[in-house]
Amino acid sequence: MNGFKDAGHLFRFAGLFVVAFLVFWVVRGFVVPKSFGQYGHYRAAAVSEYAARPVKFAGHQACEACHTDIASTKAGGKHAQVNCEACHGALAKHAEDPTSLTPPKPDTAVLCVRCHAASAAKPKDFPQIDAVSHANGVPCETCHNPHSPAIGAPPAAAKGGAQ
Amino acid sequence: MNITRRHILILLPAAAVAWKSVLAGTPEDSPNYNMSEHWWGMLIDISKCIGCGNCVRACQTENDLPDGFFRTWVERYHRSDWHLENPEVISPDGGKEGFPSVQDDPGGEYFFVPKMCNHCADSPCTQVCPVGATFISPDGVVLIDQTYCMGCAYCVQACPYGCRYIHPTKKVADKCTLCYHRITKGLTTACCEACPTGTRQLADLKNPKDPIHEFLKTHKVQVLKPQLATGAKAFYNDLDGSVR
Incomplete structure (x- = not known):
């Protein structure tokens, strides 16, 4: 040691x-x-x-579960692939409890031109208009049903409420 | 039974392993969602983008983003016919409220390019985090543990795509989560949900039935900055050579 x-x-x-x-x-x-x-x-x-975070966009499946009339109008039209909340905004609250929130009707004067105003950068085959010369102040939905926008397509369902 | 030294030598490590698994707890997975069955990415079809800014607004709504900060944004490129290298790129307020119209057409190509986190499989941002706050989840989504982040902004500098920022009030890094709270519930991302033209499509690369596989086979699809080998999973169709 x-x-x-x-x-x-x-x-x-x-x-x-x-x-x-x-x-x-x-x-x-x-x-x-x-x-x-x-x-x-x-x-x-x-x-x-x-x-675990909460969602705000309900997803078109949730909308179509109740609004079957609009869904069938839309399915046959040019806007078939446009999801409901692309125009109507985030509505998960409405989907969870329809009475809690009545979605405001979108203003077509703003909404339609957002996509359809003519621009050199948009794909050539995308339908584009010059808002002034095309309608001259007449609201879009006078001629076009937003859910099926082709002229001569079935007219808009009166109020679009849930079935 | 006598407990010998041999027993103790075996039991102690076993007890330590058992205790560790008790401490780790059980993972709280979403019901019916198995992380190992997915590998998420995004398909962005430039030829369909109309620059409406729906995705930008939807992202800001879904994720409560502060004004002026973007997890996704849209750029408008103007590339002249004779010079590929220096395109003119604008993105006013992230393209949220659309783009100014083109007055006199000076020639060349105009097109929109939506940008977002590429959810890289070998992401530079997660590699530089000094504290383990940002990571690639087992299903291929680059996320930030904001309770762990200390806001050093290394990742903000490391991201070659400029997809991260320091949140102005939380003072931690923030970025696209690929709407992790939505895709784990079977929904698509907010930007995909709001996109009117189908430019953006969420893709599950581990799902053999996902249309992405057919699309990748039949189209000339690229990722941004492939030379950096980041394993980017935002796949761009019809991407112009001038896009950076």
Whole structure:
């Protein structure tokens, strides 16, 4: 045992390291979130937190479940692929509880030209108009049913309420 | 039964492993949604975009974004006939309220390019995060753990597509989540839902029935900045060579 005769200070120092490591380990156990590292170098619970956020756009399936008349008008027209909330705005609240929120009727003067105002940058086969020369102030829905916009297409259902 | 030193040597690590799994807890998955069955991306068909800005407004509504900050935006390119390198690009207020009309046509090509997070499979932004706040989820969506982010903005600088920003009030990094709260519920993203022309289509690359596979086979589809090998999953159809 002669080799360890004057090594007491080394053992004390080593002990200090062991204690420091244990303290580090315990503190780490407390401060690192529980799901950290489950899928990778991040907090796995963040993924389910994102998934739990509420939606604001209900999705066209929710609209079509009640508004079957509009859905069938739209399905046969040029706007078949335009989803309801593209024009009517985010209406998840209305879809959850129809009485809680009555969707405002969109202003066609703003809405239609947003897509159909002529622009050199739009695809050539996309129907475009010069708003002034085309209608001269007459509201779009006088001639076009927004749900099936071709002239001569079936007229708009009176109010468009749920069946 | 006598507990020998051998038993303790075996039991202790086993107990440690068991305790760790207790601490980790059980994941709270959405019902009927299995992360390992999906690998999300987006198809953007330039030839259909009319620059209406519906996607920009929908994104801002769905995600309560502050004014002047965009998770998706639309650019209008003007590329001259003789010079591919320096297109003129405008995006007034992210294209949210449309674009000014072209007065005198100076020639060349005009077209719209919707931009968003490319949800790269080898994303530069997640690689530089020093604290593990941003990550690629098991279903291929680049997300930010905003409770973990400290707002150092390394990722904002690292993103070659300019898709991240520091949120003005939260003071942490913010970006497109590919509407993770929607796609895990079986809905499409807000921008896809609001797009009137079908320019944007959410794509599940792990779903063999997804129309994206047929589209990728039959069209000349590109990603932005392919030379950076980011594994971008925003696929652009009909992309002009001048787009950066």
